[in-house]
Amino acid sequence: MATARRVGSATSETRAAILAATEQLLVESGYASVSSRSVAAAAGINPGLVHYYFPTLDDLFVAVFRRGAEKNLDRMARALASPTPFQALWRTSADPRGGALFFELMAAANHRPALRAEVAELAERARRLQIEALRELLPQYGVDGGLFPPEFVAAAIQGIALSLGREEALAMATEHRAAAAAMENLLDHLEQRRHAAPPRRAQGPEARS
C-alpha cells in the first residue's frame, strides 16, 4: 500500500500563489510554458515547493481548472438568475481572461487524460445548468423552441464567445468587433422584447426591423 505523500494545506498562502502564477502563465504564454520551474519563478518560490503542494503537474492543472470552474459556475448561476439573464450569460461566457484560460485548459486536456476527464465533467455540468435555465427562459424571450432548442442556444453562446475571444487574442482586425457589437445588439433586442411582451406562442428571435 503506497504511503500518502505530504501535501500542503488547502488554505496555504503559498498554494494560492502557485495557482495564481500558473493561471497567469497559462493565459499569457500557453500551457506548454507551464513547468515546475517556470511556475516557481513566477510565484517567487523554490521549484521543489511546487511539487510539495502539487505532487504532479497533472494535479496542478486540475487544481487550476477546478478553481476557475467553481468561480465560473457560481457566476453563471447568478447570471441566469439576474433580471437580464441572456445578457448576463453572454457577459460571463465572453469574459476574455476566463475564455483564454478555458481555451488553454482545453488544449492541455488533449494530452493530459486526468485533466481531460475533469474538463469534460465540468463542461457537461455547466452545459446542463444552462440548458435547464434556457428551457424556461427561451419561451419568455419568444424564441422558437423548434428551430432554436436550448441545447443549440447554449452551444451557440459558448461557441461564439470562444471564437471571438480567440480572434481578439490573435489581434485580428475589426471584424470580430462588428460581430461582438451585433451580439450585444441582438441581446438588447431580446431583453427588450422579453420585458415588452408576455410569453405567448413560440417565435424566432428576430424583429421585422
Add this chain to the structure above:
Amino acid sequence: MATARRVGSATSETRAAILAATEQLLVESGYASVSSRSVAAAAGINPGLVHYYFPTLDDLFVAVFRRGAEKNLDRMARALASPTPFQALWRTSADPRGGALFFELMAAANHRPALRAEVAELAERARRLQIEALRELLPQYGVDGGLFPPEFVAAAIQGIALSLGREEALAMATEHRAAAAAMENLLDHLEQRRHAAPPRRAQGPEARS
C-alpha cells in the same frame, strides 16, 4: 550576409511525410507533443532530417498550417458557390479533423509569434471571404441584416463549429449531438426557405412552425 542553409525541395516525398506526421501528432496528441524527434519517429525517418527540410520548428508549424489553410480556403470558396451554400459552409467549418487541427494551431500560436502572425492573417482572409459571400447570400435566405449582419453570422458559424468539435473531442455526452442536429435542422429550414421564396424584404431566420 548569412549564407543560406540547405533545405529540401518542395516536392519531396519525405517532406510530405514530415508534414503528414506532424499533422497527425497535432490532432492526436496536441502541439506540445510535436518535436523533431517525435515527428521523425512518426514519419519513420531520421530526426536530423526534419531540420533539413524545416530548419526551425516554427517553419514546420507554419508549413503545416499553410497546407491546411490552402485546402480549407479552396473548400470554403467551393462551398460558398454551391447550390446550398449555407449548408456547405457549415459542413466545411464542422469538419472534425480540420477543426482539431485548427484548434491546436491556434493554441500553438499563443507562444509562437511567427505562427501567430500566419494564423491571424489567414483567419482574417477566410473571414473576409465569408463575409463578402454572406453579404449577398443572407438577403436570399430572408435573414434580417440588422440583427444578423454577415460579420456576426460568419463568427457564429465558425464559433459553433469550433465549440461542438471540442465537445466531441472531450467525449462529452449527447448534448452536443442535440445542438449539432438543431444546426442541421436550422440549415435545412433556411435552404428550403431560400428555394421557396424569392428574396423580398429582410426578415429573421425563423419560422412560426
Add this chain to the structure above:
DNA sequence: GTGTCGCTTGAACGGCTGTTCAACGACGGC
C-alpha cells in the same frame, strides 16, 4: 529542553528538447 510537525530549500536523477555539424552514399553533368 526536547520532540514533532508543517514548510522550505538545494541538489540530484535520467530523460527529452532544439539545433548544429561533419561525414557519407548516390547520382547527374562534364
Add this chain to the structure above:
DNA sequence: GCCGTCGTTGAACAGCCGTTCAAGCGACAC
C-alpha cells in the same frame, strides 16, 4: 573519371524538463 549537389545519417552541444529526496527551518506542544 572527377566534381558538385542532394538526401541522409549519427553524434554532439547546451538547456530545460518532471520528479525525488535528504536536510534545514521556525513554531508550537509538552
